[in-house]
Structures are given as C-alpha cells and as structure tokens.
Amino acid sequence: MLFKKLIKFFFKISLMIILGLIVVSSIDPKMIEGKTKRYIDEKDQAAVEMDGNEVNDRLADTKQHELLYQKSIFTYQPLPQNIIDKIKGISWKKGAPATLESLAYVKVSYFGFDDKIHQGELIVHKEIAQEVTGIFKELYAAKFPIEKIKLIDEYGANDDLSMADNNTSSFCFREVEGSDGKLSKHSFGIAIDINPVQNPYIRKKKISPSEGEPYRDRLDIKKGMIVKDDVCYKAFKSRGWIWGGEWKTMKDYQHFQKNIVLK
Ligand SMILES: [Zn+2]
Numbered sequence: 001m002l003f004k005k006l007i008k009f010f011f012k013i014s015l016m017i018i019l020g021l022i023v024v025s026s027i028d029p030k031m032i033e034g035k036t037k038r039y040i041d042e043k044d045q046a047a048v049e050m051d052g053n054e055v056n057d058r059l060a061d062t063k064q065h066e067l068l069y070q071k072s073i074f075t076y077q078p079l080p081q082n083i084i085d086k087i088k089g090i091s092w093k094k095g096a097p098a099t100l101e102s103l104a105y106v107k108v109s110y111f112g113f114d115d116k117i118h119q120g121e122l123i124v125h126k127e128i129a130q131e132v133t134g135i136f137k138e139l140y141a142a143k144f145p146i147e148k149i150k151l152i153d154e155y156g157a158n159d160d161l162s163m164a165d166n167n168t169s170s171f172c173f174r175e176v177e178g179s180d181g182k183l184s185k186h187s188f189g190i191a192i193d194i195n196p197v198q199n200p201y202i203r204k205k206k207i208s209p210s211e212g213e214p215y216r217d218r219l220d221i222k223k224g225m226i227v228k229d230d231v232c233y234k235a236f237k238s239r240g241w242i243w244g245g246e247w248k249t250m251k252d253y254q255h256f257q258k259n260i261v262l263k
Helices: 002-026 029-058 062-070 081-087 126-141 159-164 210-215 231-237
Strands: 074-078 103-111 117-125 191-193 201-203 206-208 255-257
Touching: 074 126, 103 126, 117 126, 126 231, 159 210, 206 210
Parallel strands: none
Antiparallel strands: 074 103, 103 117, 191 255, 201 206
16 A cells, blocks of 8 residues: 555656646747747737738728839848948948948838838848838838938938938937937947938927928927827837937937847
C-alpha cells in the first residue's frame, strides 16, 4: 500500500513539474516580442482597411477607387547609392548621430493641394520606416492634402528655405532652432514636419516660417492644417508619436516625433 501511495505521489509531482514548464515556456520574452510585432503589422493593415472603406464612401465609382490604389506606392529600403551621394555633405555630414546604415529611404504617394496624386521621398530612421509608410498610407486613403514631400537636400539642407516652400521632410542633421547645440530629433530621422506653412512653429510673437502667419489662429481651420483629432493627428498619435502642437511653452504644429530607443 505504501509503495502504491509513493508511486502516486511521484506521479503527481512530475505532472506538476511538466505543467509548470509549459507555463514558463509560454511566457518566453521572445514570444511576447513576436506577438507585439504581429500586432503592429495587423494594426497598420487594419488602419489601411478602415480608411479604404472611408475612401469607398467618398468615391462612389468603384473603378476610381481601384485606380487610387493601383497608382499608389509605399516602399522603404536602405539608402541607395545615388541617395547617399546626394545627401553626403548636405543633410548628412561626418559627426552626424545617425549613421548612413541606420537610415532608410522611403517613397510615398500623397494627395497634393491640387487634389492630384503625387510621389514623395523621405529619409527616416530604419526602425520606424515601415511605420512611416503605414502613416502615409492612412493620409493617402483619407486624401489628407500635403503640398510637397522632397528631401531637404533640394534646399541645401536649409530648414528655413524648406519650410518657406511648405516642404514636408524628416531627416536633417541640425540643431534645434535657437538652442545651444542641442540636436534636433530630425538629426536621428525620428521626426517629420508636415506642411510647415499651414503648421508653423510659434513661440510667443515668433513664427517660423513667416509665411505661416495667416495660420496662427488654429480655430480657423484651412486646407493642410493639422488639428487635434483629425486624420493626420490620429495617424501619428495612434502609433505613439508626439505632436509639437501639444507642447506647452511653444507650439510646433508641423512637428511629429517618435522617441524610440536608438541602438
Ligand atoms: Zn520638426
């Protein structure tokens, strides 16, 4: 009898150990990471589908809808050689905190102020490149108007010229305006400025670019402006980006940034 009881006891103990091992293996951190990654991918997919439906409502003509997606392009890749040649010594210089290998070249479709489809190019940190294409897909599906999306190198990496021309851009190795050598998040490719004229930087009386003066009043909503809870705001904020329009001491309405841990 005692022998039988002992056998039963050991059987129970080993069953508990096996169950314990199963539970521990199911919370393997690698698996959690895998799940999070899938979640992000699905979220981007869902966002596109949702806005696809919105577009469907707007465009009663199905053919026109199909055409909209046939014409679109949303890609990212490591910096091609011709782009490296273009930005070296202009927006990217030796001493930049972002290496050329850490940056990605992104192509996106967008609706211009002329209501036509255009293609733009951006350089962002490679860790957020896929997310950025997801954001611009959402803006495209909702036909959020953007005037132009060119590399800042077209303006000799001069932010004032790029802003005055209402150019949407991301990477540029530069300091924060008016700071003592503090590097801008644009130096890491983790910040994007959208339609700077309609969404200027405002600190007390200072406004930049000065062309943004007619857009100082944020309650008078005009084409290309970003306001809280609109499609542009949601596309960035739902992915954990910070909006400069919600800062306290100053407002940088054009500016979105993603504070990722840089390796
Ligand atoms: Zn900015």
